[in-house]
Amino acid sequence: MAEAPVLTDPFTEAAERLKTLTKVMSTKAAIGQTPKELVWTLNKAKLYRYTPVLPQEQRHPVPVVLVFALMNRPYILDLRPGHSFVEYMVNKGYDLYLLDWGAPGPEDKNLTFDDYTLDYMPRAIRKLKATFGVEEFSLLGWCIGAILTTIYAALRGDEDGLRNLILLTAPLDFSDKQNLTFARWTDERYFDVDKVLATFGNMPGEMIDYGAKALKPVENYVGNYVKLWDNIDDPRMVESWHAMNTWVTDNVPLAGGAFRQLIVDLYRKDKLMRGELMIRGQRVDLSRIHANLLTVIAEDDHITPSCQSEPIMAKVSSADKELFRVRGGHIGIMAGSGASKFTWPHIDGWLAPRSK
């Protein structure tokens, strides 16, 4: 006997959809759920160690430290169970650490790249090495985190035992102004960085969020919600959208000093790639980077176009270096639906033999 059709009237369906929409727009998804413990802390920065799931003899002996951008929460790397880079790497046997910068307060408005790369990062690495008895480690930097890891690698990498350096969508070269919308917006003719920082102290997260979204305004302010509405009956799609929306709307201010350096020294003067960037009196010489290098470029990245990430390959002294291009956007390559098929396995495939 045939099953009786489920009768739903359009009003009930519409009500259910609106209920789902209200829920995802007004609540936070459960994110960053991979178990971890606090290893070290300084001011707002925290170093976490993800709980290993494999016995020590099956794990890679060289630990990996994740360094994310300063103005976003790092849990994009651990978005939700079953779709988490952190979970993937822990399952692959990596001893994984996360350096979470936290949210700067008014008292941190003078923090600069100098502080992050010469105070915070070396101290976190020192603690990691002392606590877990390792001499070498790998660093994975993403976006502004890649700027910090690059500066750190040039200044302290050899001294501290940096073996592998992975740069994801790294904005390092700012010479091609035509391709950099941010460079145009923050041009000294139009944007008074000192006036902004005198007013706010730190660069407000909302302004950074606006800047990132305004690069593709229709896609971010309209298309994103249209996509949700079109797929509102698909629980998997809704769950994914909810988690990503939770991350996107959780903005962190950028410390004023670091923001000034980003705009003046990098976007305007391109000092890092020219070899003119000074960090506490030391010149950042990229040829001093000897660690094995993997640079990952997102081909559809509108925030960090490939022209910003490629040139470092010719500047470093690493004997072992690789440039990997992957289809996707700035965030999509690590958190999108294709991340677990392309980016994560490639990072694992590159890192595993270099972590023995």
Added chain:
Amino acid sequence: MAEDPVHDGKRFDPMEPWKGVRDIYLDAWGKTMVDMVNSEAYAQATGAVLDTYLTVSAPFREAVEKAMLKTLEQLAMPSRADVVSIAGRMTNIEMRLDDLDAKLDGIQRLIVQAGTAPLAEPRPAHQRSKPPASKKTSSAKKAKRGKK
């Protein structure tokens, strides 16, 4: 007889043709907007808007800050500047603690190397020296000391 729209797998959606038109429109609009935000004119306009906002709002912000400062003084409460100053000092103390912690780690390593087998397995969390205490825990310790 007409097919059952529910059991056919794909339900008839009267909005489907409209969605196609909508997507084409959104795509075209999106491209136009990307071109627009990439222009010098847009950069100039947004810069001008921001500058105007900062200039116009400055006197109001200053007035609010002065009033707030006076109020806090009247109530014998610390101002933002006071809290910022204390936070800076706390960070300096944290750095000193961090250096002391590193020295202790070094001494512990030397003792282990000199006496017993090397540490192979990372020590469990409860055996490890704790990270520098947060503001909350350090104040709690101070309170305990005060009691003694």
